Amino acid sequence: METLVTILAGVLVTVATYLLLSKSLIRVIIGTAILTHAAHLLIMVLAELKTGTVPIVGEGDPVDPLPQALILTSIVIGFAVTAVSLVLAYRTYQEIGTDKLDELRGEPDE
Amino acid sequence: MSTLVLAIFIPFLAAAIIPFLYKYIKNIHVGWFVILVPTGLFIYLASLIPDISGGEAIVQTINWIPSYGINITAYLDGLSLTLALLISGVGALVILYSIYYLSLKEPIGTFYTYLMLFMGAMLGVVMSDNMLVLYVFWELTSISSFLLIAFWYQRKRSREGAKKSLIITVSGGISMLVGFIMIGAMANTWSIREVIAEVASISDHALFIPALLLVLLGAFTKSAQFPFHIWLPDAMEAPTPVSAYLHSATMVKAGIYLVARFTPVFGGEAVWFWAVTGVGIFTLFWGSFNAVRQTDLKALLAYSTISQLGMIMSMFGMGSAALHLGYSDESMVYTGATFAALFHLVNHSTFKGALFMVVGVVDHSVGTRDIRRLGGLITLMPITFTIATIGSMSMAGLPPFNGFLSKEMFFISTLDITEASFFGLGTWGIIIPIVAWIASVFTFVYSTVFVVKTFLGPYKEEKLEHPAHEPKPGMLISPIVLGLLVIIFFFVPNVIGKNLITPAMSGIFPTFAAEGADLGTDIYAWHGFEPELFMTIGVVLFGALLFFSRKYWSGIYNLFPEKRSINVFYGFVLDQMEDKSTVITNKYMTRYLRDYMVYIFAFFILVVGGTFIYTEAYQFTLPENATISVFEWLIVLSMMATGITILFAQSRLTAIVLNSILGFGIAILFVLLRAPDLALTQTVIEAVTTVLFLVAYYFLPELEKENTSKKTKSINLFISIGVGVVFTAVALGVQGNRGFDTISGFFENSYELAGGNNMVNAILGDFRAFDTMLEVVVLLIAGIGIYTMIRVKAKKESDQIEDK
Numbered sequence: 008m009e010t011l012v013t014i015l016a017g018v019l020v021t022v023a024t025y026l027l028l029s030k031s032l033i034r035v036i037i038g039t040a041i042l043t044h045a046a047h048l049l050i051m052v053l054a055e056l057k058t059g060t061v062p063i064v065g066e067g068d069p070v071d072p073l074p075q076a077l078i079l080t081s082i083v084i085g086f087a088v089t090a091v092s093l094v095l096a097y098r099t100y101q102e103i104g105t106d107k108l109d110e111l112r113g114e115p116d117e
Numbered sequence: 118m119s120t121l122v123l124a125i126f127i128p129f130l131a132a133a134i135i136p137f138l139y140k141y142i143k144n145i146h147v148g149w150f151v152i153l154v155p156t157g158l159f160i161y162l163a164s165l166i167p168d169i170s171g172g173e174a175i176v177q178t179i180n181w182i183p184s185y186g187i188n189i190t191a192y193l194d195g196l197s198l199t200l201a202l203l204i205s206g207v208g209a210l211v212i213l214y215s216i217y218y219l220s221l222k223e224p225i226g227t228f229y230t231y232l233m234l235f236m237g238a239m240l241g242v243v244m245s246d247n248m249l250v251l252y253v254f255w256e257l258t259s260i261s262s263f264l265l266i267a268f269w270y271q272r273k274r275s276r277e278g279a280k281k282s283l284i285i286t287v288s289g290g291i292s293m294l295v296g297f298i299m300i301g302a303m304a305n306t307w308s309i310r311e312v313i314a315e316v317a318s319i320s321d322h323a324l325f326i327p328a329l330l331l332v333l334l335g336a337f338t339k340s341a342q343f344p345f346h347i348w349l350p351d352a353m354e355a356p357t358p359v360s361a362y363l364h365s366a367t368m369v370k371a372g373i374y375l376v377a378r379f380t381p382v383f384g385g386e387a388v389w390f391w392a393v394t395g396v397g398i399f400t401l402f403w404g405s406f407n408a409v410r411q412t413d414l415k416a417l418l419a420y421s422t423i424s425q426l427g428m429i430m431s432m433f434g435m436g437s438a439a440l441h442l443g444y445s446d447e448s449m450v451y452t453g454a455t456f457a458a459l460f461h462l463v464n465h466s467t468f469k470g471a472l473f474m475v476v477g478v479v480d481h482s483v484g485t486r487d488i489r490r491l492g493g494l495i496t497l498m499p500i501t502f503t504i505a506t507i508g509s510m511s512m513a514g515l516p517p518f519n520g521f522l523s524k525e526m527f528f529i530s531t532l533d534i535t536e537a538s539f540f541g542l543g544t545w546g547i548i549i550p551i552v553a554w555i556a557s558v559f560t561f562v563y564s565t566v567f568v569v570k571t572f573l574g575p576y577k578e579e580k581l582e583h584p585a586h587e588p589k590p591g592m593l594i595s596p597i598v599l600g601l602l603v604i605i606f607f608f609v610p611n612v613i614g615k616n617l618i619t620p621a622m623s624g625i626f627p628t629f630a631a632e633g634a635d636l637g638t639d640i641y642a643w644h645g646f647e648p649e650l651f652m653t654i655g656v657v658l659f660g661a662l663l664f665f666s667r668k669y670w671s672g673i674y675n676l677f678p679e680k681r682s683i684n685v686f687y688g689f690v691l692d693q694m695e696d697k698s699t700v701i702t703n704k705y706m707t708r709y710l711r712d713y714m715v716y717i718f719a720f721f722i723l724v725v726g727g728t729f730i731y732t733e734a735y736q737f738t739l740p741e742n743a744t745i746s747v748f749e750w751l752i753v754l755s756m757m758a759t760g761i762t763i764l765f766a767q768s769r770l771t772a773i774v775l776n777s778i779l780g781f782g783i784a785i786l787f788v789l790l791r792a793p794d795l796a797l798t799q800t801v802i803e804a805v806t807t808v809l810f811l812v813a814y815y816f817l818p819e820l821e822k823e824n825t826s827k828k829t830k831s832i833n834l835f836i837s838i839g840v841g842v843v844f845t846a847v848a849l850g851v852q853g854n855r856g857f858d859t860i861s862g863f864f865e866n867s868y869e870l871a872g873g874n875n876m877v878n879a880i881l882g883d884f885r886a887f888d889t890m891l892e893v894v895v896l897l898i899a900g901i902g903i904y905t906m907i908r909v910k911a912k913k914e915s916d917q918i919e920d921k
Contacts, residue, residue, distance in 0.1 A: 029711070087895060088899075109709050
């Protein structure tokens with residue numbers, strides 16, 4: 008199971024990297040969201056998987072609760088990042104009229 | 118206790134207070150408060166003279182970074198004390214002078230702040246025993262010099278002069294730092310005293326000569342030695358008190374101090390002898406030769422300073438020959454050069470300080486420093502004329518002024534060194550007195566030009582900004598004091614010789630002092646009819662001849678046209694560096710996110726992947742995997758398929774849906790991985806995110822097919838796969854290799870510790886509650902950001918409506 012989930016995370020990282028390299032701002036944002044998912048999976052995998060019960064007192068030998076707490080924080084932060092990026096993209100499009108990164112180069116210095 | 122260390126830091130303290138004094142005390146010139154600092158320091162340092170002249174040295178240490186052996190050690194011996202007295206003494210006079218020179222309309226608060234910063238740094242340079250601390254103070258003097266040169270920053274020439282001096286002195290400083298680090302590595306200590314004690318054990322080290330050259334580079338740039346002298350004339354854009362203080366009396370002497378301080382380490386090496394003597398003697402000639410052609414009085418003095426610094430430098434070089442021979446009667450002859458160097462160092466500060474102040478007085482009075490416009494001021498400014506004459510004649514090496522004494526000693530040293538038979542001096546040594554003599558003739562010529570062109574000849578009032586008049590008496594106090602010192606030192610030179618210079622000598626020749634050598638020299642004016650006297654007479658005769666026949670031979674300067682000077686070369690190199698680096702930077706800074714991402718990912722693949730292979734971390738020892746049910750296979754495989762499909766999504770709606778599938782897939786995985794809280798959160802967040810995407814897409818354009826070239830696409834694909842592979846490999850490699858046991862056992866007690874059965878919740882809400890709180894702050898900031906980004910535009914539109 009661990010190996011399989013790790014490979015899944017790897018596939019997601021590949022997809023995210025490819026999206027981050029694209030021209031469209033929206034694809035880049037989706038890329039960051041997918042990268043977050045991959046990171047969460049990695050953290051989960053690094054704790055031993057499925058060797059215990061749900062981390063609630065009295066349910067028997069629980070799994071490691073610490074990664075879960077970290078991921079919980081990360082999910083929320085990831086959401087904030089996505090939201091800000093989306094609004095940023097929206098504003099950029101409103102002001103400049105494009106969401107293509109190669110058209111967003113600005114003026115060269117001097 | 119640590120009064121010496123405190124003495125270094127008092128000026129810094131003053132620098133911090135001055136802005137407040139300047140702001141709140143309006144009717145008193147802030148200089149009157151500032152002058153207390155150098156005066157107090159001078160009195161304190163002077164009170165230490167009896168101890169020091171008895172041969173003692175004062176050492177006080179305050180720990181700074183003891184684990185690296187970097188401590189602020191104030192070390193005061195004769196050499197340090199001589200310079201410290203110059204710094205504080207000339208400092209006090211310069212501040213007194215500046216009170217009358219700078220009007221209250223100028224930003225004098227900043228001026229005195231910089232000046233105090235400099236004074237503290239300079240005291241730090243001459244009193245630090247630790248090489249790294251010395252370096253820090255050394256660079257601080259460069260920085261304060263930069264700030265002071267650019268004091269009138271609205272002038273372009275000031276800014277450029279400041280920039281030039283900073284670039285040259287700091288580059289030299291950095292090479293000096295490298296030299297220091299080499300010495301530190303060889304001797305295993307940062308303390309100069311300890312290095313000197315261990316010099317025998319390091320002098321055969323392979324790094325010894327490179328360290329020597331690097332330290333010299335620092336000294337030469339700071340003391341404006343050829344070919345680094347070009348910054349000094351440009352530094353004359355500074356206010357005249359600064360020129361008098363930094364660029365003639367103190368800061369430019371830092372390089373000379375460094376040479377003196379490191380003579381016991383490097384002296385005796387042929388490289389050191391020839392580098393210091395050769396560069397010094399050539400600078401002496403080049404400076405005096407070029408001073409004659411200057412038409413600006415300050416530029417003339419700048420070249421004359423370069424020349425005099427070269428002279429002092431060459432004397433230290435000649436004196437270092439003594440260390441080659443070891444202690445003997447013959448070698449004691451050569452130490453005379455070092456003695457003369459120290460004596461001239463003091464003398465130069467007095468007469469050159471006075472001359473700079475005179476130029477300031479003239480400039481202040483008539484509004485110009487151009488000798489083509491000046492003339493005939495003798496009757497209108499008699500006091501100024503007298504001081505100028507005293508200073509110039511001392512500079513030219515005439516009696517009865519202190520410059521005569523040190524110049525005679527200089528001639529004696531150059532003659533002595535020709536008799537040496539080592540370092541190839543038998544063949545080449547004769548050049549030294551000849552060049553020295555020629556340079557002295559030019560020195561005589563420019564000294565005469567300085568006085569005659571300014572004060573004699575016809576008075577041309579129509580060419581001046583204001584009619585000439587003596588300045589306020591206060592402005593003349595400092596130059597008069599310095600002028601008097603020039604004469605006093607002539608009549609009682611041995612007071613300085615015995616009390617300051619002799620103890621300084623034992624710091625430069627510690628091995629000789631240890632053997633009980635008498636390093637002092639009696640200074641006296643009359644040596645009898647010896648060669649040096651005839652040299653001086655020759656200087657006067659030929660100098661006078663050259664002065665009166667100036668217009669016949671001045672064509673010689675056309676041989677050194679402006680367009681082939683070092684200055685132009687410096688400018689050319691700087692311009693080229695700027696152009697080329699712009700071109701190179703523009704090559705890779707494409708202002709396109711994708712390119713930057715490529716750099717980052719390529720770096721990741723190379724470094725992380727490279728380390729992974731290099732350290733042979735790829736031997737996977739996978740722990741026993743949990744079994745996988747069919748259901749789990751289904752989920753994982755469909756997520757992989759979804760992920761890959763996103764790459765091919767043509768419409769934005771497809772992309773959103775696929776993204777949501779991924780998110781919910783993760784939520785299901787969380788359920789399977791015994792993480793109910795995560796699953797819950799993920800579900801909620803994913804739902805909200807999907808809505809957010811949908812809303813955002815309403816405002817954003819439809820996805821277009823990316824018209825990227827095939828080549829770019831394959832590079833992207835290659836990099837993505839590379840990143841994915843490295844990521845997976847590292848993730849697999851990490852598993853089963855626990856560096857230490859999990860700390861989570863602690864949290865399993867959550868009910869007793871935090872009163873919560875749900876461990877994850879207890880961690881978030883109790884154990885790491887601050888984290889959670891700050892996370893909420895992050896959300897808040899994000900929310901404010903989003904709100905602002907949407908609102909600001911609305912406001913702008915309303916503005917536009919108002920404009921209409």
